[in-house]
Amino acid sequence: MEQLRLAVIAGDGIGPEVTLEARKAMRAALDGVELVETEYSLGAAHYLDTGEILSDETLASLRQHDAILLGAVGGDPADARLAGGIIERGLLLRLRFAFDHHVNLRPTKLHPKVTSPLREPGAIDFVVVREGTEGPYVGNGGSLRTGTEHEIANETSVNTAFGVERVVRFAFELAEQRSKRLTLVHKKNVLVHAGGLWQRIVAEVGQQHPDVAVDYLHVDAATIFLVEQPSRFDVIVTDNLFGDILTDLAGAVGGGIGLAASGNLNPSGEFPSMYEPVHGSAPDIAGRGIADPTAAIISAALLLEHSGHPDAGQRIRDAVDGDVDARDGSRRTTSQVGDAIVDRITA
Amino acid sequence: MEQLRLAVIAGDGIGPEVTLEARKAMRAALDGVELVETEYSLGAAHYLDTGEILSDETLASLRQHDAILLGAVGGDPADARLAGGIIERGLLLRLRFAFDHHVNLRPTKLHPKVTSPLREPGAIDFVVVREGTEGPYVGNGGSLRTGTEHEIANETSVNTAFGVERVVRFAFELAEQRSKRLTLVHKKNVLVHAGGLWQRIVAEVGQQHPDVAVDYLHVDAATIFLVEQPSRFDVIVTDNLFGDILTDLAGAVGGGIGLAASGNLNPSGEFPSMYEPVHGSAPDIAGRGIADPTAAIISAALLLEHSGHPDAGQRIRDAVDGDVDARDGSRRTTSQVGDAIVDRITA
Numbered sequence: 104m105e106q107l108r109l110a111v112i113a114g115d116g117i118g119p120e121v122t123l124e125a126r127k128a129m130r131a132a133l134d135g136v137e138l139v140e141t142e143y144s145l146g147a148a149h150y151l152d153t154g155e156i157l158s159d160e161t162l163a164s165l166r167q168h169d170a171i172l173l174g175a176v177g178g179d180p181a182d183a184r185l186a187g188g189i190i191e192r193g194l195l196l197r198l199r200f201a202f203d204h205h206v207n208l209r210p211t212k213l214h215p216k217v218t219s220p221l222r223e224p225g226a227i228d229f230v231v232v233r234e235g236t237e238g239p240y241v242g243n244g245g246s247l248r249t250g251t252e253h254e255i256a257n258e259t260s261v262n263t264a265f266g267v268e269r270v271v272r273f274a275f276e277l278a279e280q281r282s283k284r285l286t287l288v289h290k291k292n293v294l295v296h297a298g299g300l301w302q303r304i305v306a307e308v309g310q311q312h313p314d315v316a317v318d319y320l321h322v323d324a325a326t327i328f329l330v331e332q333p334s335r336f337d338v339i340v341t342d343n344l345f346g347d348i349l350t351d352l353a354g355a356v357g358g359g360i361g362l363a364a365s366g367n368l369n370p371s372g373e374f375p376s377m378y379e380p381v382h383g384s385a386p387d388i389a390g391r392g393i394a395d396p397t398a399a400i401i402s403a404a405l406l407l408e409h410s411g412h413p414d415a416g417q418r419i420r421d422a423v424d425g426d427v428d429a430r431d432g433s434r435r436t437t438s439q440v441g442d443a444i445v446d447r448i449t450a
Numbered sequence: 451m452e453q454l455r456l457a458v459i460a461g462d463g464i465g466p467e468v469t470l471e472a473r474k475a476m477r478a479a480l481d482g483v484e485l486v487e488t489e490y491s492l493g494a495a496h497y498l499d500t501g502e503i504l505s506d507e508t509l510a511s512l513r514q515h516d517a518i519l520l521g522a523v524g525g526d527p528a529d530a531r532l533a534g535g536i537i538e539r540g541l542l543l544r545l546r547f548a549f550d551h552h553v554n555l556r557p558t559k560l561h562p563k564v565t566s567p568l569r570e571p572g573a574i575d576f577v578v579v580r581e582g583t584e585g586p587y588v589g590n591g592g593s594l595r596t597g598t599e600h601e602i603a604n605e606t607s608v609n610t611a612f613g614v615e616r617v618v619r620f621a622f623e624l625a626e627q628r629s630k631r632l633t634l635v636h637k638k639n640v641l642v643h644a645g646g647l648w649q650r651i652v653a654e655v656g657q658q659h660p661d662v663a664v665d666y667l668h669v670d671a672a673t674i675f676l677v678e679q680p681s682r683f684d685v686i687v688t689d690n691l692f693g694d695i696l697t698d699l700a701g702a703v704g705g706g707i708g709l710a711a712s713g714n715l716n717p718s719g720e721f722p723s724m725y726e727p728v729h730g731s732a733p734d735i736a737g738r739g740i741a742d743p744t745a746a747i748i749s750a751a752l753l754l755e756h757s758g759h760p761d762a763g764q765r766i767r768d769a770v771d772g773d774v775d776a777r778d779g780s781r782r783t784t785s786q787v788g789d790a791i792v793d794r795i796t797a
């Protein structure tokens with residue numbers, strides 16, 4: 104039987120709770136495919152227990168999989184032992200960089216039955232294509248005279264034609280399959296070198312996609328449109344940091360971060376892609392079985408779609424849509440939501 | 451008679467239209483103070499006409515004033531002659547840096563009669579204290595092999611203890627006068643050096659303000675709160691780029707960028723502070739007399755308040771509040787709005 108080798112990094116906080124439901128959904132949705140699941144104990148809790156963040160051996164082992172499902176990593180933000188982004192940089196970003204996840208795909212779709220915080224949301228259905236391996240995330244920073252009144256701390260955003268072009272190409276191809284509108288978001292009037300590069304590459308790649316209408320927004324203006332007229336967007340392509348900011352905002356206007364899924368893609372397939380909800384580990388509600396697993400379950404659908412199992416992915420999506428349609432505001436536990444979705448998948 | 455020496459940079463697009471109304475309001479509101487206004491022809495149009503962006507002589511002349519009122523600068527974004535942020539960097543940011551406008555003050559208050567795009571906005575009344583002279587705005591960027599497939603473009607964010615501390619002190623003092631809540635916004639889990647510096651300085655200055663409750667949000671999470679629960683904010687302190695993004699979003703949730711005013715402050719008074727609406731030059735509606743001058747008029751109130759004329763500032767604010775209260779959705783020209791506000795000031 105065909106196999107899908109899945110690495111699961113359940114992680115911290117609500118991560119284990121929500122990935123459990125996502126895995127149930129995948130097992131129910133896959134037909135004639137054996138899901139081989141390997142659990143990796145990684146995250147803030149694992150680090151505090153063992154001192155290990157992510158060893159080269161673990162990285163090599165993760166690489167042997169077809170895809171990675173990640174719950175959430177990160178501990179109590181007030182815990183001084185986790186300061187300096189040690190888990191975020193050492194684990195999450197290390198995975199994204201090591202596995203060359205240069206396309207961070209983050210769709211937002213307002214379900215008809217979901218309430219947006221916007222008064223007049225209109226039809227919200229767009230995808231943010233966030234660059235995942237460059238920009239201000241590269242870790243090229245440092246400080247001098249640290250901790251003194253003369254400290255200077257720098258952070259360098261690194262942007263290459265190679266890195267920008269591949270994600271821009273992906274975005275144009277996606278726009279071709281959708282409604283053929285692409286918005287570049289940057290801050291080219293201030294970050295003139297990086298912004299100039301992004302603008303040039305979008306113009307160049309755009310010549311090969313004459314049917315895609317391209318526009319440009321400064322990142323500050325983009326946030327205004329996201330709350331005043333989100334229906335104007337179809338595909339947004341942007342850098343790592345702007346994409347981080349815009350997708351949290353997009354998740355919120357799309358009905359809440361509890362529904363926001365994402366894929367960290369390595370489109371060439373050289374390394375396994377990694378799928379995760381946009382939300383974090385939410386330590387405040389962890390362990391109580393009340394976290395909403397929907398974003399993790401939609402992330403599992405994304406995973407299947409990008410791993411050669413589009414029908415199984417669609418089954419999960421249909422079940423999620425049906426479940427969301429039926430939601431009446433009554434509280435359900437994490438596993439009740441997962442079970443209800445599994446019931447719809449197998450119905 | 452006491453004088454207030456005002457430099458006016460009306461600028462481009464709707465800038466001249468809205469500053470005209472702001473100046474009318476100032477003249478009407480000042481009592482026993484002579485407003486000496488000097489107009490400076492600067493901006494994209496002036497640059498295209500003359501080749502001059504901002505000469506050292508003009509800068510020295512501007513410096514002789516008590517305050518600067520700026521409309522908006524920037525031309526057609528599609529005009530290749532204005533590419534590379536030449537006006538933004540060469541004029542607007544040059545002024546902010548040369549006059550050491552390290553506090554960029556951006557209040558958001560949802561007026562009871564104004565419709566927010568949010569379904570349940572709650573009471574929105576907060577101030578963003580945006581650092582104005584450091585961060586990713588410093589212009590420490592460059593590119594190699596520009597225009598080729600091997601281009602690499604870098605942008606460096608520079609943050610100093612000196613620069614962070616002075617704006618953080620200002621924010622704490624403001625929080626003391628307001629409801630004693632301060633939120634630091636950064637991305638310290640990724641930009642660990644800059645974020646670490648900001649966090650340390652906030653903790654240190656906070657020790658001298660034990661009655662101010664301090665919390666921290668990552669910039670991405672802050673955008674979620676701005677649409678889901680904006681009433682949680684009182685004073686936000688953040689870096690130059692995050693402040694740029696958050697204040698456009700804040701303006702939108704606060705009822706639209708047409709009401710958002712700002713002050714670029716040099717609190718020591720060594721250089722003149724500069725006041726401007728948060729909106730841009732809006733070339734699409736320029737010259738038609740339909741731009742909303744309210745943000746420029748509120749900026750004039752901010753100017754008076756910070757230039758030793760708080761009563762005159764309050765008169766403008768009361769008149770604006772009265773005018774906004776009376777708005778019924780019917781269209782008015784720019785000068786009709788200005789005249790109505792002036793009538794209230796002088797009533």
Ligand SMILES: CC(C)[C@H](C(=O)O)[C@@H](O)C(=O)O
Pocket residue numbers: 191192195196347381639640670
């Ligand atoms: C946890 C953090 C490093 C991460 C990011 O900034 O990319 C998160 O916010 C996200 O969007 O996936």
Ligand SMILES: CC(C)[C@H](C(=O)O)[C@@H](O)C(=O)O
Pocket residue numbers: 292293323538539542543694728
């Ligand atoms: C025009 C631009 C340089 C400016 C900025 O980014 O600061 C504007 O967006 C603002 O917020 O005042």
